[in-house]
Amino acid sequence: xxxxxxxxxxxxxxxxxxxxxxxxxxxxxxxxxxxxxxxxxxxxxxxxxxxxxxxxxxxxxxxxxxxxxxxxxxxxxxxxxxxxxxxxxxxxxxxxxxxxxxxxxxxxxxxxxxxxxxxxxxxxxxxxxxxxxxxxxxxxxxxxxxxxxxxxxxxxxxxxxxxxxxxxxxxxxxxxxxxxxxxxxxxxxxxxxxxxxxxxxxxxxxxxxxxxxxxxxxxxxxxxxxxxxxxxxxxxxxxxxxxxxxxxxxxxxxxxxxxxxxxxxxxxxxxxxxxxxxxxxxxxxxxxxxxxxxxxxxxxxxxxxxxxxxxxxxxxxxxxxxxxxxxxxxxxxxxxxxxxxxxxxxxxxxxxxxxxxxxxxxxxxxxxxxxxxxxxxxxxxxxxxxxxxxxxxxxxxxxxxxxxxxxxxxxxxxxxxxxxxxxxxxxxxxxxxxxxxxxxxxxxxxxxxxxxxxxxxxxxxxxxxxxxxxxxxxxxxxxxxxxxxxxxxxxxxxxxxxxxxxxxxxxxxxxxxxxxxxxxxxxxxxxxxxxxxxxxxxxxxxxxxxxxxxxxxxxxxxxxxxxxxxxxxxxxxxxxxxxxxxxxxxxxxxxxxxxxxxxxxxxxxxxxxxxxxxxxxxxxxxxxxxxxxxxxxxxxxxxxxxxxxxxxxxxxxxxxxxxxxx
Amino acid sequence: xxxxxxxxxxxxxxxxxxxxxxxxxxxxxxxxxxxxxxxxxxxxxxxxxxxxxxxxxxxxxxxxxxxxxxxxxxxxxxxxxxxxxxxxxxxxxxxxxxxxxxxxxxxxxxxxxxxxxxxxxxxxxxxxxxxxxxxxxxxxxxxxxxxxxxxxxxxxxxxxxxxxxxxxxxxxxxxxxxx
Numbered sequence: 001x002x003x004x005x006x007x008x009x010x011x012x013x014x015x016x017x018x019x020x021x022x023x024x025x026x027x028x029x030x031x032x033x034x035x036x037x038x039x040x041x042x043x044x045x046x047x048x049x050x051x052x053x054x055x056x057x058x059x060x061x062x063x064x065x066x067x068x069x070x071x072x073x074x075x076x077x078x079x080x081x082x083x084x085x086x087x088x089x090x091x092x093x094x095x096x097x098x099x100x101x102x103x104x105x106x107x108x109x110x111x112x113x114x115x116x117x118x119x120x121x122x123x124x125x126x127x128x129x130x131x132x133x134x135x136x137x138x139x140x141x142x143x144x145x146x147x148x149x150x151x152x153x154x155x156x157x158x159x160x161x162x163x164x165x166x167x168x169x170x171x172x173x174x175x176x177x178x179x180x181x182x183x184x185x186x187x188x189x190x191x192x193x194x195x196x197x198x199x200x201x202x203x204x205x206x207x208x209x210x211x212x213x214x215x216x217x218x219x220x221x222x223x224x225x226x227x228x229x230x231x232x233x234x235x236x237x238x239x240x241x242x243x244x245x246x247x248x249x250x251x252x253x254x255x256x257x258x259x260x261x262x263x264x265x266x267x268x269x270x271x272x273x274x275x276x277x278x279x280x281x282x283x284x285x286x287x288x289x290x291x292x293x294x295x296x297x298x299x300x301x302x303x304x305x306x307x308x309x310x311x312x313x314x315x316x317x318x319x320x321x322x323x324x325x326x327x328x329x330x331x332x333x334x335x336x337x338x339x340x341x342x343x344x345x346x347x348x349x350x351x352x353x354x355x356x357x358x359x360x361x362x363x364x365x366x367x368x369x370x371x372x373x374x375x376x377x378x379x380x381x382x383x384x385x386x387x388x389x390x391x392x393x394x395x396x397x398x399x400x401x402x403x404x405x406x407x408x409x410x411x412x413x414x415x416x417x418x419x420x421x422x423x424x425x426x427x428x429x430x431x432x433x434x435x436x437x438x439x440x441x442x443x444x445x446x447x448x449x450x451x452x453x454x455x456x457x458x459x460x461x462x463x464x465x466x467x468x469x470x471x472x473x474x475x476x477x478x479x480x481x482x483x484x485x486x487x488x489x490x491x492x493x494x495x496x497x498x499x500x501x502x503x504x505x506x507x508x509x510x511x512x513x514x515x516x517x518x519x520x521x522x523x524x525x526x527x528x529x530x531x532x533x534x535x536x537x538x539x540x541x542x543x544x545x546x547x548x549x550x551x552x553x554x555x556x557x558x559x560x561x562x563x564x565x566x567x568x569x570x571x572x573x574x575x576x577x578x579x580x581x582x583x584x585x586x587x588x589x590x591x592x593x594x595x596x597x598x599x600x601x602x603x604x605x606x607x608x609x610x611x612x613x614x615x616x617x618x619x620x621x622x623x624x625x626x627x628x629x630x631x632x633x634x635x636x637x638x639x640x641x642x643x644x645x646x647x648x649x650x651x652x653x654x655x656x657x658x659x660x661x662x
Numbered sequence: 663x664x665x666x667x668x669x670x671x672x673x674x675x676x677x678x679x680x681x682x683x684x685x686x687x688x689x690x691x692x693x694x695x696x697x698x699x700x701x702x703x704x705x706x707x708x709x710x711x712x713x714x715x716x717x718x719x720x721x722x723x724x725x726x727x728x729x730x731x732x733x734x735x736x737x738x739x740x741x742x743x744x745x746x747x748x749x750x751x752x753x754x755x756x757x758x759x760x761x762x763x764x765x766x767x768x769x770x771x772x773x774x775x776x777x778x779x780x781x782x783x784x785x786x787x788x789x790x791x792x793x794x795x796x797x798x799x800x801x802x803x804x805x806x807x808x809x810x811x812x813x814x815x816x817x818x819x820x821x822x823x824x825x826x827x828x829x830x831x832x833x834x835x836x837x838x839x840x841x
Contacts (some may be wrong), residue, residue, distance in 0.1 A: 096760055204828045234737070236735065241737050243737070252779065274669070278672060281672075285676075292683065312687045316680065316683055316684060316687065319680065319683075320680050323676055323680075324673065324676060324677070324680070326675055327672050327673035327676055330669060330672065330673075331666075331669040331670040331672070331673050332669075334669050371682070374682065374683075374686045375682060377686070378685040387733075387736075387762075388735060391737070405812055427749055460756070470816070519774030520774065523786060577822070578821050579821070579822075580744070580745070580819065580820075580821070598774065599742040599744060599775060599776075600747055602776070609744075609774075609775060609776060
């Protein structure tokens with residue numbers, strides 16, 4: 001009964017979405033205020049019914065209702081309750097329902113928090129999001145019904161959730177990722193609404209900026225969690241694989257990064273209007289493309305969902321309508337005349353343009369690498385795979401090119417700046433950065449590493465440039481503290497995010513260059529020394545989990561004669577599926593992680609293949625990502641996003657130079 | 663008119679991309695070029711990994727065996743490696759095709775993680791892989807005693823795949839050979 005209720009609620013959700021698409025758009029076209037003003041209520045209605053539907057599916061999972069097909073295929077009576085809950089979205093059908101739920105959530109958030117928007121704009125924005133909701137809800141209902149029953153023939157027990165997904169990180173990873181993916185639909189809807197109204201101006205950018213920043217912040221967190229999960233769950237210490245599914249989430253992030261910077265220029269200076277609209281369309285299109293790639297089976301991936309060409313065709317048609325339609329609209333409606341506002345080459349505008357060029361280039365190269373096997377296959381050139389070497393080769397230099405400009409950005413002025421002023425301001429930070437960056441690796445490792453030095457120079461350059469700017473901005477205040485208080489949340493957000501980026505770069509480079517890995521055979525009693533840490537293998541004991549049995553190895557780690565950690569990696573065998581899983585044990589720290597994973601037993605005398613890793617500063621990468629995301633959240637606190645539209649005026653000359661920035 | 667036309671460029675690019683994706687739907691990346699099933703293993707002459715001798719088709723055929731395409735850059739190969747070791751320990755002959763890899767890295771991997779392979783073909787430039795129609799590592803082929811390819815599996819070989827797909831094929835081939 002409950003699954004049928006859920007099914008029914010989803011159908012009502014579809015009907016409401018359909019109404020939300022048609023009626024307000026008609027109202028906007030005919031100037032009918034009544035038709036337009038029902039949009040917010042409809043959006044909230046969609047949320048209510050989709051939430052009921054989602055709750056019903058969750059209940060089916062929690063109650064072990066194995067007559068429901070997705071429950072039977074993805075859960076088990078022995079599965080711990082928290083994983084029964086996350087199993088709801090550990091499969092194609094359920095995750096699609098989660099997608100629809102999060103879309104409804106964003107829609108309602110826009111309906112509630114954007115009351116000060118002109119009715120015409122708000123109704124159009126919600127209608128566009130309603131149309132997206134129609135697409136995804138029908139995708140769920142017509143090709144991937146999560147409520148399909150196995151009647152008769154209900155199995156006695158379920159097949160269990162994929163053991164790789166039985167992990168706390170994976171409980172919140174998909175919701176965060178979808179918050180980001182789907183959140184770009186808001187920026188997209190604002191862009192389409194602006195095109196429909198033919199009004200591409202600074203206020204459009206101002207409205208969509210906070211939404212875009214929040215979506216991007218969620219996406220950052222989601223990707224970070226995915227990488228962290230891969231690190232400790234896949235059992236061999238890797239953290240990024242350039243797998244098609246990872247790329248599917250990374251592509252919208254790259255385009256989104258270009259978008260949030262381009263929006264800054266459009267809001268502040270009224271420039272790059274067409275370009276920003278195009279980026280908004282681009283970012284959301286890449287979210288849709290990611291969905292298509294992951295769920296259609298056109299590319300093979302380690303963690304693809306069960307795939308199906310019929311579903312692929314559905315998303316492709318939907319993709320063609322949404323992206324094709326919006327690009328046609330763009331071609332017809334976007335202003336074709338360049339802005340009359342001009343800017344000098346030495347200015348903040350051109351630095352942000354550099355950001356856009358770099359991130360667009362990164363997006364396109366990653367997109368090309370991801371689609372390359374498909375392109376060659378379609379052209380009849382045989383089957384290919386593109387490995388990490390390609391991606392590292394093109395991606396790493398792009399980021400290295402980006403960072404010198406990143407250091408200049410905050411210090412620079414809008415419209416026209418002076419190279420002499422840059423030199424005066426930044427010569428000292430540049431020298432200090434180079435000196436610190438080059439000398440520091442001498443003290444941290446025995447062997448001098450050029451790549452670490454380069455990363456440190458760039459990171460110091462960012463940090464010192466930022467400090468220089470901070471000093472400059474607070475110089476005129478009565479006291480430094482007062483000056484700091486006067487800075488806007490937008491500025492603080494930018495500061496935090498950019499410093500987070502520097503931390504991530506240091507973490508990535510340090511861990512790639514300085515990691516030490518030992519893969520060896522160890523018997524109980526053996527000791528191995530890795531980077532000064534001595535790992536002693538004490539014993540192997542049997543371990544019984546709720547739905548698995550395991551061999552647990554016990555390790556003690558000594559450093560300079562003192563015991564610093566006890567580690568207990570496991571080799572698990574899940575009962576329902578018979579899958580073998582490696583559960584690594586990690587002693588984490590800000591400066592280094594110690595990582596132990598079990599391979600296979602070797603011979604009959606109790607020896608095991610053991611993997612010991614020393615990973616310096618690997619946490620910096622994820623901490624940096626958390627800061628990047630935090631920075632994006634902080635920008636939303638800026639007062640100017642909550643002012644009534646009537647009080648918003650063009651930025652004054654004073655604000656132009658010192659005001660809140662990207 | 664010209665500036666307006668320029669704005670159609672993104673639409674055009676997307677149309678091309680959509681065509682490509684549509685074509686992609688009818689292609690199955692896991693699908694073996696059907697021409698190769700029940701055909702002999704392609705001819706080749708490649709170094710044996712870590713040795714100075716050349717291997718040819720005749721050197722690696724003669725018994726029912728698995729041909730496993732692997733590489734050190736391949737994530738999933740790490741995942742399946744322990745299970746291959748189990749199979750090898752149970753007496754299943756596995757021939758390795760070290761695909762587009764560096765010899766030194768591959769040898770270090772075998773030394774560190776164990777070597778489940780009876781012999782490894784060093785397919786440095788991927789020429790054998792190309793002839794086999796390898797999409798990406800790992801892939802595993804069942805090859806019979808006459809050197810004829812009987813089955814191709816794309817992706818990780820684990821207990822489930824072995825028990826439900828590969829083992830029945832191997833058993834059937836063994837039975838056919840007995841008769």
